[in-house]
Amino acid sequence: MTDTTELVKLSAVQMAEKLRAKEITSRDLVSAQLDVIDAAEPSIKAFLTVSGEAALEQADAFDNLSDSEKAELPELAGVPIAIKDMIVTKGIQTTAASRILEGWIPPYDATVIEKLKAAHMPLLGKTNLDEFAQGSSTEHSAYQNTSNPWDVERVPGGSGGGSAAAVSSFEAPLALGTDTGGSIRQPGALTGTVGVKPTYGGVSRFGAIAMASSLDQIGPVTRTVLDSALLQEIIGGHDKRDSTSIPEGPRPMVAAAREGQRRDLKGLKVGLVKELNGEGFQPGVEARFHEAVDMLTAMGAEVVEVSCPNFKYSLGAYYIIMPSEVSSNLARYDGMRYGLRVMPPEDVAQTAANMMAYTREAGFGDEVKRRIILGTYALSAGYYDAWYGSAQKVRTLIINDFKKAFEQADVLVSPTSPTTAFKFGEKMDDPLAMYMNDIATIPANLAGVPAMSIPAGLSDDGLPVGFQFIAPQQRDEVMYKPAAALEAALEESWGAPIWSSLKTPWLDGLNK
């Protein structure tokens, strides 16, 4: 049997190959991951819940299948996965990292969870996030801070910091995230992992706890581009339980990623978005970005600059639309049916309305309250047209910007995040500085187009930098090809994957 540390550093595809070659079992994989989780959690704190026993049972169920049954399953069958605690899992506590849902055991599975179970992929547990996915550092979790495996003094990004840190620290080969304004891609950039936000409607939202329904998408968090493609093909496709789901099957992303690995990009037009780099971007981030663009050119791609003049309004529009939907989506957490209930003190009337008020006061954190208040205001009579109405118009302008840009280029590129990982507390007192993290990721959510972040190397501070690809709507495969090509070219230039330079003290002593 392979050493634990060697095993957990494999990509999901490599793990699957070993399963098929019968060199290992799914139980071996799950056990190894659980060992790493045990060892890493004291310093990383990526998980809110570890569902080890259930994962082992799922592994055994896979191992007990006949070869012909296994042959029917997707390529990643038997490989374990971690789930952002924003996605509903039957029988496993689901909290959205909020006190208001503490102890809630869902009676049903999200569609993506049903698909993972059907694919016999064991669920390792639920990962940490900013409360209700609202934040860019995971510091807004009501339960714990998750550390960035590259520097435990720093944040892993957010809101999906838990999933990104789990994959980056080798606690899990794969994870699911949700991306509303960059919550998969920005943590990917900050932890040196791959994160994908599919086309809006490409993956069912049924069972994804809603933050901002018109922006939310579930997507893969992995260490390689090919692993993301395989995972997205498993979780994607039409779902009649989600009316915003696209009535078509997943795009041929795996084929595109495999083709990209051949590193031939002749005929591909790459659009460098003028508004998404330069001022406000850390020099080290800029440097890695431009080096990567040069590599795309070297592989035969033609690079053109494109302008999306309305992107400068995207942050403003986002911070109207998102909180408006949040204010409505989070109304249901009122103490009536599930989750936390706080009764008013004895000297206050014991009414349902007061119970709701005390429950929400105690159950929600500051950032969530801030957004509920913002959104309630933006939707108020007399303000609706000026705020929500105008923001929707901006959204149309941004969609048009993308349309024009995709007339000039097949795929667009930018740095994922303006900076590398920052220290705990650094931006907690300055919400606007925190919001700026998502400046480059938000336009894709507003327009519903697919986008992904892959590691582009380390900045001068030794921390990972993310490189973003954006593709046209319902053409997710278009970004997978250059992403896989760039990943391969970068790996060759470094002589090893980016994570080979990650120090992993938590793995020491695991190979007894």
Add this chain to the structure above:
Amino acid sequence: MAEQLMKYSEAVKKFDPVIGLETHVELSTNTKLFCPAPISFGAEPNTELTPVSLGLPGSLPVINEAAVDYAIKLGLALHCQINEWSQFSRKNYFYPDMPRDYQISQYDKPTNGEGYLDVELEDGTVFRVPIERAHIEDDAGKNTHVGGADGRIEGADHSLVDYNRAGVPLIEIVTKPIEGAGDRAPEIAGAYMRAIRDIVRALNISHARMEQGNMRADVNVSLRRDPSDPFGTRSETKNVNSFRGIERTIQYEIRRQAAILDKGGEILQETRHWDEASQATAGGRVKSDADDYRYFPDPDLVMLHITPEHVDEIRKQMPEMPRERRNRLKGEWNFSDIEMRDVVNADALDLIEETVKLGATPAGAKKWWLGELSREANAKGVALEELDITPQAVADVERLIADGKLNDKLAKQTVAFVLKGEGTPEQIVEAHGFKVVSDNGALQAAVQEALDANPDVVEKLKGGNMKPMGAIIGAVMRATKGQADAKAVTKIVMEKIKG
């Protein structure tokens, strides 16, 4: 406590009432509006649920297409503009019976836009009620307050919530302000509500039972001095759930508001409720512009696209509307306006139509359903259609009479036995040995006997006075134990007198 009221006749002389009705109709789809939870009346509390109807985190609504088709049918019946694109919006407010703390309704893009409904009043006048919209929305759950008086929330110890009703599809039909109704405002509102009830029943889209809450109305009333004045401040009486209640609410509000305005007072813009016990409306929550539902398009639901082709398809399946059907049947049956109104008021239209279809004459069918059987239903306090007799049985009795096998008296007895569950009319006739005496010899003898016993009557009959004929028939009936055929008796008497 008691409010000042002006006499109704004086109130409508001094003021011009304007009314508006918002009618909620619960659709009778098998499942809820946004999830596959079943709908049935009287199920155990909190058993007809899915994650969606409970508003569990992560759950998403998906539109029930049957409910949309029901809405289109109603839109067509109300001559509404059927909008090709309509949209669901969220109406945000916190309430324990709202699983998501927002209702999914339609706001600026309803499925059914402007339309109208012609309603027929008692005297045959037709009044056109203008419709603003008829939109689709989902219902809330139901609160039960325990420990207080009359189940009211005031003074209650605790409350129970049943979410079975949460998510049941509703159509809300909103009228435009109804002007020009004058003193007939209550009558027009009542006729309008009955017309809606008849239409949704004809369309088979709702059980339309007001007592079960399948239909309820919010009643708006305002007064102004003169029809040329702008609208006055209105009161809104919520959730009135009987036809009488709606009529009385309007009457009461006209009288109450008139008394206030007459003294120079001001009407409070408020929601009120109709109290059946005191036959009065009572003040509720003061409405103000501060009520803000923060409507916005529901991002979980894509816009509804209803193609003109689909509307045409539904139009082709539309049944005849109640008013047209009444007019047609009136002509076919040769009934007078008054006869037809009696039939409609007795809820006997369907039963008579069915009975006629099975062979009875319209007059014969009407005689039974509006006579004996209406009296029986009244005595039992049940609806006509709930009696243990079918149109088939009534038609059979009529056929037996026409064939001369039953006379009126025996027919009544037969019907009485049918109602007791003794079987079909034929079986009863057989079992009880009912037989009209048509044996000519026996009847001839009985008639002769009666004539001999009543020479004074014979004289009168000979002189052309037919009034005492009844005495002879009565005597013959007594002699034959009721089994004689009255027509045959009359015929024999006439023959004997002329002879």
